[in-house]
Amino acid sequence: MATPTAGAPVHVRGPEGPWDDVLRPLSERGTVVTYGRVTDWLPEDTGERVLRPLLGPRDWGRFQRLTHRRVRDGFLASRLLLKHTAARVLSSTPEAVDLAYKPGGRPYLRGCDQIDISLSHTEEVMVVGVTRRGLLGVDVERAERPMVGTGVEFQACTPHERELLESLPEQTRNSALVRLWTLKEAYSKAIGQGLRFRFTEFGFTLDDARVRLQRPDGSPGTGPEWSFGTFALESDYVVSAALRDEGFGGTEDTAADTTLDQGLLGVLLGRL
Amino acid sequence: MERSVRATTAEERLRSRTDELEHALAPLGSGALGGESLRRAELMLDDHGFGAEFVPAEYGGRLERIDGLGRVVRPACRRDLSLGFGYGLNCYFAATPVWAAGDTAQREWVAALLLGGGRIAVARPAVAHANDFVRDEFALVRSEGRRRLDGAKTAVLNYARARGLTVIAGTEDGSHEVLLIDREILPEGALRTLHRYRTVGLDGCEFGGLEFTGCPVPEEAVVGEPGQGMGLAVRCSVVTRALLPSVLIAAADTVLRTAMRFAVETRGEDPYGPLKSTYGREVLTGALLDLLISDSVALAAARGIHLLPDRVSACAAAAAYTVPKLLQDSAHDLSTVLGEAYFDAKGPYGAFGRMSRDLPLLAQGHAGTAARQAMLVAQLPKLARESWLVDDEPPAALLRPWEDLPPADLGAVAPAGVADPVVPVLTACSGLGGELGELVGAFLGELRQLRGRFARITPGDGLSTPDTLALTDRYALVCAAAASLGVWREHRAARPGTFLADPAWITGALHRLGALLGLEGIPKAPQDAVERRLFDAVLERYEQQRSYDLYETTLHSPDRKE
Incomplete structure (x- = not known):
């Protein structure tokens, strides 16, 4: 069985889409990663009347408590991209989608587990992953973010990865490290752990044909249900995705309004 | 066994039985059975008459309380889910319609099957937002005054080894019928065992496909009121x-x-x-x-x-x-x-x-x-x-x-x-x-x-x-x-x-x-x-x-x- 991977991120310019470009890969592969620019997604009207129902009471409260403008913008725009994307996939509206958070911070759609979601953003760019196959984590970083020489190699890399980095020409070392970092973030977010799962306890290959998760000594880590991918975003950003296929086979229908079986409801509502 | 004879309340019987199964399975360790060791574990359960847990006491089994059943399968499930659930509790799930609505003959047949160490499997109907396990369903069709079962399902647990089959089949008028089928008395060619369905996890559970082709269904196979299967x-x-x-x-x-x-x-x-x-x-x-x-x-x-x-x-x-x-x-x-x-x-x-x-x-x-x-x-x-x-x-x-x-x-x-x-x-x-x-x-x-x-x-x-x-x-x-x-x-x-x-x-x-x-x-x-x-x-x-x-x-x- 070829493991289905997440495809290259799809640019969504605003609430108007283009959504067909998002729904098609989701239907074909079961997973899609979208991205947008913060400035494109900031609404003109940021009043309570519009934003409160869009964000929901919890995120509306968090939004109001944020004071730093760029942080506020990033928070708002990324939630809008996420909620609009989820709403399209569920054939619903962003106001009806309940974006909730696990105690460790992992976002999920309460009551709608036909899809799993993941969110990541920098100051300018945000990325949203959606899958109907199981678990998904995504991470985005600036491709030029300086990491080599900052201690990241020691705090976040396995011995095997450090050897790998040292074997690379100096000019490609930083981008390799950024890529490793995003893969680690993506995996750790997929299992809801963020930085709590120590990054020195697992590593990645950088083989373009098939990225694999490895144990610190370079031996295989996760099983075949996991797949990983890294993509360049408009040459300025690196996006990684980690996907766990739970193996239930394709369930193509992700709409909310078809969730409940009519025959079953008939019995339950005493109609049959 | 000595203790279970003396036990006078259902709670005491339950505790001593759970303890007995814990003891019996102790040599297995926990959580990593596979291949041969899983087969050995199944035999251990057979030796201890595990099938009796899924048969109500009035039909000769040990089942007195539903919460008790949930407890007594835990020793096996703690060691391996393919053992406790795949080999074990799923047989109760398959038998439930018979305990709920079956006639005396059906109940006695299922009781004898399970008490003798046999398996019973269930083929569920298709539902909305289905996955491979519940996508397709068998069809009950009427031709020349006789009812026949047709169609294939991809992933039925214990598909190859269960003698008893509880089939929830769709009928031509859109309703469902629950059928109890004895695989060993079917005419040749009526039921084909398809290939195994490999899963992520539950490695020891035998999921696989079944296909009925013009399989005759006698009236006495229907469990409960006709037409009320769903x-x-x-x-x-x-x-x-x-x-x-x-x-x-x-x-x-x-x-x-x-x-x-x-x-x-x-x-x-x-x-x-x-x-x-x-x-x-x-x-x-x-x-x-x-x-x-x-x-x-x-x-x-x-x-x-x-x-x-x-x-x-x-x-x-x-x-x-x-x-x-x-x-x-x-x-x-x-x-x-x-x-x-x-x-x-x-x-x-x-x-x-x-x-x-x-x-x-x-x-x-x-x-x-x-x-x-x-x-x-x-x-x-x-x-x-x-x-x-x-x-x-x-x-x-x-x-x-x-x-x-x-x-x-x-x-x-x-x-x-x-x-x-x-x-x-x-x-x-x-x-x-x-x-x-x-x-x-x-x-x-x-x-x-x-x-x-x-x-x-x-x-x-x-x-x-x-x-x-x-x-x-x-x-x-x-x-x-x-x-x-x-x-x-x-x-x-x-x-x-x-x-x-x-x-x-x-x-x-x-x-x-x-x-x-x-x-x-x-x-x-x-x-x-x-x-x-x-x-x-x-x-x-x-x-x-x-x-x-x-x-x-x-x-x-x-x-x-x-």
Whole structure:
């Protein structure tokens, strides 16, 4: 069985889409990663009347408590991209989608587990992953973010990865490290752990044909249900995705309004 | 065996039987059976007459209580889910329609099959948002005055070795029929065994395809009232939903024990290790709380089958909806304790990764969720208008696991309830003071909000929107809180001095559920003293080899010092 991977991120310019470009890969592969620019997604009207129902009471409260403008913008725009994307996939509206958070911070759609979601953003760019196959984590970083020489190699890399980095020409070392970092973030977010799962306890290959998760000594880590991918975003950003296929086979229908079986409801509502 | 002869109550018989199975399976270790060792384990269960657990006492088996069945499968499930569920409990799931609505001949045939060590499998109907396990269904067609079964299904558990088959087949008029089929008397060519279906997790479970071609179906194969198959299947799903959590609880028990074993054996003295660090201790105590919450709601659902068959459906659906989510999340959290050892396929910590991989499959993913949500959404608007904050609390016996029960009448189980089985416990606890009182108040506030929102929904419309589906998630968490609170209260009243009578666990449990609901106005974390008490319990049960569920069963393993 070829493991289905997440495809290259799809640019969504605003609430108007283009959504067909998002729904098609989701239907074909079961997973899609979208991205947008913060400035494109900031609404003109940021009043309570519009934003409160869009964000929901919890995120509306968090939004109001944020004071730093760029942080506020990033928070708002990324939630809008996420909620609009989820709403399209569920054939619903962003106001009806309940974006909730696990105690460790992992976002999920309460009551709608036909899809799993993941969110990541920098100051300018945000990325949203959606899958109907199981678990998904995504991470985005600036491709030029300086990491080599900052201690990241020691705090976040396995011995095997450090050897790998040292074997690379100096000019490609930083981008390799950024890529490793995003893969680690993506995996750790997929299992809801963020930085709590120590990054020195697992590593990645950088083989373009098939990225694999490895144990610190370079031996295989996760099983075949996991797949990983890294993509360049408009040459300025690196996006990684980690996907766990739970193996239930394709369930193509992700709409909310078809969730409940009519025959079953008939019995339950005493109609049959 | 000596002890079970002397046991005079169902509870005593249950305890000694569970202990007997723990002893019998001790040589296996836990959590990593495969190939030959799984076959050997199945034979051990056969030697101990495991099939009798799935046959009601009146038909010669050992089954007296549904909650008891949920407990007696745990020794096998703690070691391997393919053993305890695949080889074991799934046979009860397949037989449930016969116990609920079968005639005497059908019941006697199934009893003889199971008591003799035979298997019975179930082929479920297709449902909305289906996955490979429930996508297709068999068709019952009439031609020349005779009824025949046609069609193929991809993934039926025990497809090749089950002699008995419970088939829920679609009919030409759009209804369903439940059929009981003896594979050994079918004409040649009527049933073909297709290839095995490989799964991620539950490696030892034999899923695979079956295909019927013009298979004759005699009248006596129909289980229950003709044409009422879907209704029967839905009623039976209340029973299976009450039992499924026990399987997951047993697996999560092994997951937590394995994480503790890793922490103690490799990181015991590390000041930043899981036993000493704040986050590590939080994760370990959180996992214990998730297990206790899960077992509480499972208890209410299972005992509700006996005591409140016309109400229990909402609680059973809530249990099957929320327990898999709680326990999968806590397994993910515990993975941080193991770090690299999370990827071990074998060895002393291999059970962790293996059991964690089994959990999603057992929960049946989104198709499972959707069916449980349908059961909730169909009745919660009515319960909101007529029952919540109005009805009296359930009988005390519902949440007293040590008390015996009247026999279960599966035929009396209603698909949708007339009143809420367990949520009224919250109202009954509204007078508590202190931190616990505040927590109960916050859950009552949540229940009032849910009532307001559900009461506005007209049965039959607007049921399947994301916001309504989100409300079913919230209800399931409130229901789990009420069941946990009830378990604590009954222990406080009748079993003072026990761990479950201690306010520490229920305070921690309500905090945890409150955080999942995002409840406002409750302190962020329980007090240090509560945390310490809970952590001591995690450590103590590990050291003394007692199970991490409501029962603190003594566990037996190859390396136990007897």
